[in-house]
Amino acid sequence: MRRTLLKKQRNSFQEKVYEKVKRIPKGEVLTYKEVAILAGKPKASIAVGNILNKNRDYKIPCHRVIKSDGSMGGYNRGLRRKAYLLKKEGVVIKDGRVVLFKFG
DNA sequence: GACCTGACTCAAC
DNA sequence: AGTTGAGCCAGGT
Numbered sequence: 001m002r003r004t005l006l007k008k009q010r011n012s013f014q015e016k017v018y019e020k021v022k023r024i025p026k027g028e029v030l031t032y033k034e035v036a037i038l039a040g041k042p043k044a045s046i047a048v049g050n051i052l053n054k055n056r057d058y059k060i061p062c063h064r065v066i067k068s069d070g071s072m073g074g075y076n077r078g079l080r081r082k083a084y085l086l087k088k089e090g091v092v093i094k095d096g097r098v099v100l101f102k103f104g
Numbered sequence: 105g106a107c108c109t110g111a112c113t114c115a116a117c
Numbered sequence: 118a119g120t121t122g123a124g125c126c127a128g129g130t
Contacts, residue, residue: 013127032112036126047126049111054128067112074111082111 013039014051021052024064027090029098031068049073064089070098 016039024030030038032045039048045068052062056076063082066072072093075082083093092099 036112041126043113043125044127045125046110046112047128050109050127051111053111062111065111069113072111076111079111 013041013044013047016040017048017051018055018057018060021060021062021065024061029064029066029086029091031066032073033068035065052076061085066098071096072098 017035020035020038021030032048033042035048036042036044041047048065052060052065053074053076055062063072063075063085072079072082072086079096083096086098087093
């Protein structure tokens with residue numbers, strides 16, 4: 001299983017998602033939709049969330065990915081953690097929602 | 105290979 | 118403004 005999976009993952013949607021998310025600059029956030037678009041599938045926002053959820057990799061700043069609404073969907077390590085990290089990076093959070101950001 | 109799920113989004117009510 | 122239904126995508130069962 002490992003080998004086949006690895007081979008398949010080499011150039012998959014998931015791989016692109018990881019790349020894009022990893023490249024998000026500090027103090028900036030992207031929506032699931034944006035990530036999906038960057039990955040080449042504008043309608044795959046939910047898949048993005050699914051991937052990030054399962055991923056659980058420290059190299060990937062999942063906390064910089066939020067919903068297009070401005071509210072942060074979830075975080076495998078705890079929503080509180082996500083808000084905390086975001087705040088530290090300069091993003092303003094209000095009642096679990098991102099405010100004072102570029103989109104709006 | 106069909107069916108269900110989920111950290112989603114949009115439009116309608 | 119909060120809820121509902123339908124659409125979309127990858128993964129897992």
